[in-house]
Amino acid sequence: MTKPDRDDLTTEPTEGAVLLRQAGLGLGGGIALIFIAGMISGYVGSALERGGPDLFDGALIAGVVLLAGLVALGMWWFWPRSGREPVAPRVQSARRLVVLAIALGLPFGFLLGLSEEGSGTLFSNAPVSAGIAAISMLMWLILGPLITWLWWQKIDEHEAGAYREGALVAAHAYLFITPAWWLASRAGWLPQIEPMLMLVAVAVIWSAVWFVRRYF
Amino acid sequence: MKNRLKVLRAMRNWSQAELAERLDVSRQAVNAIETGKHDPSLPLAFRIARLFELPIEEIFDDEA
Numbered sequence: 001m002t003k004p005d006r007d008d009l010t011t012e013p014t015e016g017a018v019l020l021r022q023a024g025l026g027l028g029g030g031i032a033l034i035f036i037a038g039m040i041s042g043y044v045g046s047a048l049e050r051g052g053p054d055l056f057d058g059a060l061i062a063g064v065v066l067l068a069g070l071v072a073l074g075m076w077w078f079w080p081r082s083g084r085e086p087v088a089p090r091v092q093s094a095r096r097l098v099v100l101a102i103a104l105g106l107p108f109g110f111l112l113g114l115s116e117e118g119s120g121t122l123f124s125n126a127p128v129s130a131g132i133a134a135i136s137m138l139m140w141l142i143l144g145p146l147i148t149w150l151w152w153q154k155i156d157e158h159e160a161g162a163y164r165e166g167a168l169v170a171a172h173a174y175l176f177i178t179p180a181w182w183l184a185s186r187a188g189w190l191p192q193i194e195p196m197l198m199l200v201a202v203a204v205i206w207s208a209v210w211f212v213r214r215y216f
Numbered sequence: 217m218k219n220r221l222k223v224l225r226a227m228r229n230w231s232q233a234e235l236a237e238r239l240d241v242s243r244q245a246v247n248a249i250e251t252g253k254h255d256p257s258l259p260l261a262f263r264i265a266r267l268f269e270l271p272i273e274e275i276f277d278d279e280a
Contacts, residue, residue: 085243087236087237088236088240091241156245158248158249158254215244
């Protein structure tokens with residue numbers, strides 16, 4: 001008899017369900033932590049403007065830090081875990097590269113969001129300083145492609161197929177949506193085409209197809 | 217394409233993860249091959265055949 005796999009056990013949640021729960025917890029907890037971090041930095045800033053944090057400010061900040069700790073603990077506590085199963089070397093390498101990409105991208109995105117130059121939003125067209133532009137371009141044009149290429153070398157053919165299919169669907173979505181939006185804006189029905197919104201739409205479609213083809 | 221991967225794996229008492237590790241692919245790839253959602257490439261089919269010490273046509277059935 002074979003050892004039980006998650007897919008063989010009807011009582012176990014499917015891998016897709018586990019991943020959705022992880023994504024929900026990660027996104028929800030992550031947004032909560034970012035919100036709390038912003039709250040702390042804003043409160044500390046206003047306290048400094050008033051001449052420095054007093055005892056009440058200190059207690060309040062400690063309470064909010066404790067709340068952040070509880071959120072992090074909750075994420076860890078409720079995080080769905082699978083049993084220890086062997087993982088192929090190439091899968092481990094691919095996972096490490098994903099973690100590296102997140103470790104590089106998240107703090108930078110967080111800092112960009114907090115900086116007033118970025119206007120706190122991905123869709124802002126406000127001017128940015130040369131320093132922010134240079135670092136962002138370095139990430140997008142050098143680190144991004146390099147990590148993606150290394151990751152592409154490590155994934156197996158099944159995941160590569162899912163990724164290719166996602167790319168194909170996303171490319172067609174871009175091909176059909178962009179001219180339609182462009183014409184609609186010329187007719188005065190929609191605002192001017194927003195490249196960053198199109199980028200997000202393409203990325204979401206690509207990721208969704210990849211996710212479904214890989215895990216379902 | 218039908219295949220006997222799950223039966224062959226069962227005969228060796230391997231989990232999907234253990235077979236995946238031996239083939240240097242993800243567990244999801246093994247699951248997709250077993251359920252017929254993914255047809256392996258020729259190089260991977262040869263790796264599977266070598267691992268089970270069987271000819272490819274005894275593992276995969278292209279008639280289905």
